[in-house]
Amino acid sequence: MVSEALWGQRPRPTPGPDAIAVGRWEPTTPAELTAHRRQLSAALQDGSGATDADEVAVERLLLAFEELASNALRHGREPIRVTVTAGRDEWLLEVSDAATDQPPTPAVGRDAAEGGLGLYLVARLSAAHGWDVQGDHKVAWCRAQYSPGQAPRAVAGSRSA
Secondary structure (H helix, E strand, O other): OHHHHHOOEOOOOOOOOOOEEEEEEOOOOHHHHHHHHHHHHHHHHOOOOOOOOOHHHHHHHHHHHHHHHHHHHHHOOOOOEEEEEEOOOEEEEEEEEOOOOOOOOOOOOOOHHHOOOHHHHHHHHOOEEEEEEEOOEEEEEEEEEOOHHHOOHHHHOOOOO
């Protein structure tokens, strides 16, 4: 099935020894998620999350943050935890919730106007993505690269000079 291949169960990558925590949030409402997204944006702009990240890379991460966390709010169970860790040339975004019996499932055959394209978008914009069960939590994750030379092809190819 296409959706299983796209969002398959894969262990999350382990942050390297030089990784730094950018932030951790526990949203319970869409309004809180919006506030957390602003906090992440501010942390990235002040250099806390990666000093050499360009604006396009930051926007990719913010979009993935919003999509994965809002999916957890809509389809998961509390507590929902969102963490962003910065490595040498990428961020690791992890979104966990207690709905271990409900894997991330991309919408199939739905009109784009009805929504449901967030998982496809995150898959397209990230260097790697997946989900796994860790104890009593499901964790959806993605690696968002920020080193300009390491941008995913889909994004690098969409830039125009």
